[in-house]
Amino acid sequence: MAAPLMEKLSESLGSTEPAVRLILSVLVGYPCALLYRRFFFHQPPTVIHLYHAISGLSLAAFNFGAQLYHSALCVLVQFLLLRLMGRTITMVLSSFIFQMVYLLAGYYYTATEEYDIKWTMPQCVLALKLIGLSFDYYDGGQEPSQLNAEQQKSALASVPSLLEMTGFSYFYGGFLVGPQFTLRSYQRLVAGELTDCPGHPPNSVLPALKRFSLGFVCLAVYQIFSPYYPDSYYLTDDYDAQPFWYRCVFILIWAKIILYKYVSCWVIAEGVCILSGLGYNGRGQNGEHQWDACANMKVWTFETTPLFTGTISSFNINTNAWVARHVFKRLKFLGNKLLSQVTALAFLAVWHGTHSGYLLCFSMEFIIVNVERQAQALVRDSPLLTNLANSPVYPVIYVVQQFFHWLFMGYPLVPFCLFTYDKWFRVYSSVYFCGHIFFFTLYLMLPYLRKALVPTKERSEKKED
Numbered sequence: 001m002a003a004p005l006m007e008k009l010s011e012s013l014g015s016t017e018p019a020v021r022l023i024l025s026v027l028v029g030y031p032c033a034l035l036y037r038r039f040f041f042h043q044p045p046t047v048i049h050l051y052h053a054i055s056g057l058s059l060a061a062f063n064f065g066a067q068l069y070h071s072a073l074c075v076l077v078q079f080l081l082l083r084l085m086g087r088t089i090t091m092v093l094s095s096f097i098f099q100m101v102y103l104l105a106g107y108y109y110t111a112t113e114e115y116d117i118k119w120t121m122p123q124c125v126l127a128l129k130l131i132g133l134s135f136d137y138y139d140g141g142q143e144p145s146q147l148n149a150e151q152q153k154s155a156l157a158s159v160p161s162l163l164e165m166t167g168f169s170y171f172y173g174g175f176l177v178g179p180q181f182t183l184r185s186y187q188r189l190v191a192g193e194l195t196d197c198p199g200h201p202p203n204s205v206l207p208a209l210k211r212f213s214l215g216f217v218c219l220a221v222y223q224i225f226s227p228y229y230p231d232s233y234y235l236t237d238d239y240d241a242q243p244f245w246y247r248c249v250f251i252l253i254w255a256k257i258i259l260y261k262y263v264s265c266w267v268i269a270e271g272v273c274i275l276s277g278l279g280y281n282g283r284g285q286n287g288e289h290q291w292d293a294c295a296n297m298k299v300w301t302f303e304t305t306p307l308f309t310g311t312i313s314s315f316n317i318n319t320n321a322w323v324a325r326h327v328f329k330r331l332k333f334l335g336n337k338l339l340s341q342v343t344a345l346a347f348l349a350v351w352h353g354t355h356s357g358y359l360l361c362f363s364m365e366f367i368i369v370n371v372e373r374q375a376q377a378l379v380r381d382s383p384l385l386t387n388l389a390n391s392p393v394y395p396v397i398y399v400v401q402q403f404f405h406w407l408f409m410g411y412p413l414v415p416f417c418l419f420t421y422d423k424w425f426r427v428y429s430s431v432y433f434c435g436h437i438f439f440f441t442l443y444l445m446l447p448y449l450r451k452a453l454v455p456t457k458e459r460s461e462k463k464e465d
Helices: 002-013 017-040 045-085 089-110 120-139 149-154 162-169 183-190 205-228 231-235 237-241 244-276 299-304 308-313 317-334 337-352 356-381 383-389 394-418 421-430 434-453 456-464
Strands: none
Touching (some): 002 017, 045 089, 045 120, 045 162, 120 337, 162 183, 231 237, 231 244, 244 299, 308 317, 383 394, 394 421, 394 434
16 A cells, blocks of 8 residues: 555656655655653653654664665674774774675665665665764773763763664664764753753754755755656767757756755754754853754855855764764874875765765865865965955856856766766766866966965965965
8 A cells, every 4th residue: 555655646746756755755854753752751861762763763764765774784793893802903803894885785786777766775874873973982081181072972881782772873863865974962951951951851943944944945946847857868869969058057956956965964864963952052152052063054154155165064074073083083093184084085975875976076076175165275375366355346256166166066966966987977078177277277377376366475484274
């Protein structure tokens, strides 16, 4: 009965059945959070863990059927690693290797040349969650003086029970599409600490509805406009026959539309976390209650920033924070910030999947970010460019900057979404590898522009720094 109903619903919405099941499951998080607030907030931790585990496993079964055993097996193995190996580097490495190898094996055996919603999608979220858990458990055995503020906040005093780990892993607000959160945050939720009125469910209905409404608008934008800008159009003769400027503008608009697919899911899921209380982040500088602990998107920044780094920092925030905390910062022993950055981006590429497009996308991100930082330093150090940036003509500069910003944000997204070499190479060839040429040329020109536009004294001081 359910299968024909889902087929009819997906046909009426013009979407695939797995996609409809996914968005329905994210939306079901809201009634799950309301039930938690109404009936489980004051219950003992064991009851709350059981509720979160059962509700999350039900959603996993609804989306992936018997294939939920993949996630269940990884949770069980992670529990055994913590119990049997203790707070050791060996445990952390074993956890990292097992979770990543299992995820990559899943990618290898299920990969197609299309974006498919299958069990590996929540598995990649779970892999980070369980690897992070191993780091936090290890940190719990270290001297507090050896840990930074973030590590002290998430360090675990004791090994969790299997039921607690299951509730944490399948929590309905983050199992399917994220966000990432630590076991300590989950424990504080279960203990009733994440609330603005101690002893009672949080006053978070209105903040949750605001995120839900924003997410729904983003979803509507994607649903309305995505049929006009499909990935498949890149591979048609019609696209190849269009003028060069049209192909570039298509990349720009397509990138804006395609990203709303991720924005909508993350913002709606964030609303679930806020409603349950997991999104509570204490008081701000002005004493106001904050609900952004699980924010995965800064939508206003995402829409208005003219900088590549601004877009990256406003997008998939929790995953980027996880990689910064558990990969980038823990590679400090290398003594090379650039090498740590390359390693972190390589990890992100592999974590996303085995297709060559992921590696190319994050390689381009590395190049773009570093060139932009050099360009920003040039503007900051050059009196002429600083005055121009603060002049009345800046609105015109801003429009031009936004055009190039979104054109070259879409450029690395092409291989990310088309996956395979034969597809992304065809698209890049059709626009004459303009992104590669632009940033390579800019990279070569920046030293000469610095000599021409930055006073000798400031160049000398910069060199000494």
